[in-house]
Amino acid sequence: MNDSQVWANGAGMTAFIVVLVVWSAIWKAIALWKAARNNHLAWYIIMLILNTAGILEIIYIFAVGKSTEVVEKK
Numbered sequence: 001m002n003d004s005q006v007w008a009n010g011a012g013m014t015a016f017i018v019v020l021v022v023w024s025a026i027w028k029a030i031a032l033w034k035a036a037r038n039n040h041l042a043w044y045i046i047m048l049i050l051n052t053a054g055i056l057e058i059i060y061i062f063a064v065g066k067s068t069e070v071v072e073k074k
Contacts, residue, residue: 024054031057034065 028047035044043060050056 020053024051024057027054027057027061031060031065034061038065040065 031047032044035041035047043064047057047060
């Protein structure tokens with residue numbers, strides 16, 4: 001049995017899927033939390049529905065979701 005057969009038959013593919021799911025879940029949780037805190041409902045819904053292996057979530061976290069400081073007036 002060569003390497004490509006092992007990958008196609010399960011062991012390698014299963015490990016890859018598990019790592020991908022964990023990776024995606026971590027980024028999704030962080031991004032959804034930030035979107036909720038920043039009141040970005042559209043981003044929250046889009047990230048909740050689409051599964052992009054963490055790519056959309058990473059873009060949101062580092063480019064769009066930068067939290068803005070609210071300065072209270074006295």
